[in-house]
Amino acid sequence: MATGMGFFQKLRSSNSTKANLLEELAELSGRNHGLSERLQRHAAMCKFTNLKHGVAALAENEAAHFKTLNSILSDNSVWTKLPEAPLHDGSNNWARLNGDLELLGNLAAELRLASVKWEAVDHAIAETVTRIADEDDQHERVLRKLALMCDPQALD
Numbered sequence: 497m498a499t500g501m502g503f504f505q506k507l508r509s510s511n512s513t514k515a516n517l518l519e520e521l522a523e524l525s526g527r528n529h530g531l532s533e534r535l536q537r538h539a540a541m542c543k544f545t546n547l548k549h550g551v552a553a554l555a556e557n558e559a560a561h562f563k564t565l566n567s568i569l570s571d572n573s574v575w576t577k578l579p580e581a582p583l584h585d586g587s588n589n590w591a592r593l594n595g596d597l598e599l600l601g602n603l604a605a606e607l608r609l610a611s612v613k614w615e616a617v618d619h620a621i622a623e624t625v626t627r628i629a630d631e632d633d634q635h636e637r638v639l640r641k642l643a644l645m646c647d648p649q650a651l652d
Contacts, residue, residue: 513616513617514572514617514618517610517613517614517617518569518572518574519574520610520613521565521568521569521574521610521621521625522569522574522575522576522577523577524565524603524606524607524610525562525565525566525569525576525577526576526577526578526579527579527580527599527603528558528561528562528565528603529559529562529566529576529579530579530580530599531558531579531596531599531600531603532555532558532559532561532562533555534585534596534599535551535552535554535555535558535596536552536555536559537585538551538585538589538592538593538596539551539552539555541585541589541592542589544645546645547589547642547645547646550638550642551593551596551639551642554635554638554639554642557631557635558600558635561628561631561632562576564624564628565625565628568621568624588646588647588648589643589646590643590646590647590648591648593639593642593643593646594643596639597636597639597640597643600632600635600636600639601636603632604629604632604633604635604636607625607628607629607632608626608629610625611623611625611626611629
């Protein structure tokens with residue numbers, strides 16, 4: 497009898513774990529969406545073509561990540577949480593892109609942690625979240641290079 501109770505307890509526990517992970521993924525998805533919109537807005541503010549195209553490409557990549565995360569959530573009848581109100585954008589490209597860089601770095605780190613948690617619950621979701629975190633690491637390097645192209649003293 498004790499083994500039967502243990503089985504059902506474990507089953508309930510694993511369902512609540514999945515629910516908690518989906519809730520966390522909903523928040524990360526919302527933050528990803530907010531970052532994508534922020535990058536789109538900042539790309540539109542860039543006067544230099546190379547900078548504008550680089551930031552716009554990152555915004556598109558982050559929008560694709562959001563779409564992927566959102567499809568995982570909708571497959572599980574969970575909706576993306578709205579992101580928090582955006583931070584102050586900054587008075588120049590350097591300030592804006594450094595703010596974006598901080599958001600992207602935090603998001604990548606939290607996605608990496610989430611992927612580890614998903615390993616025990618759903619391997620396919622874990623692989624998808626790991627891929628997104630890896631791509632965000634690459635995006636972080638690109639965004640850092642773009643931010644370094646900007647003059648911290650210049651007002652736009």
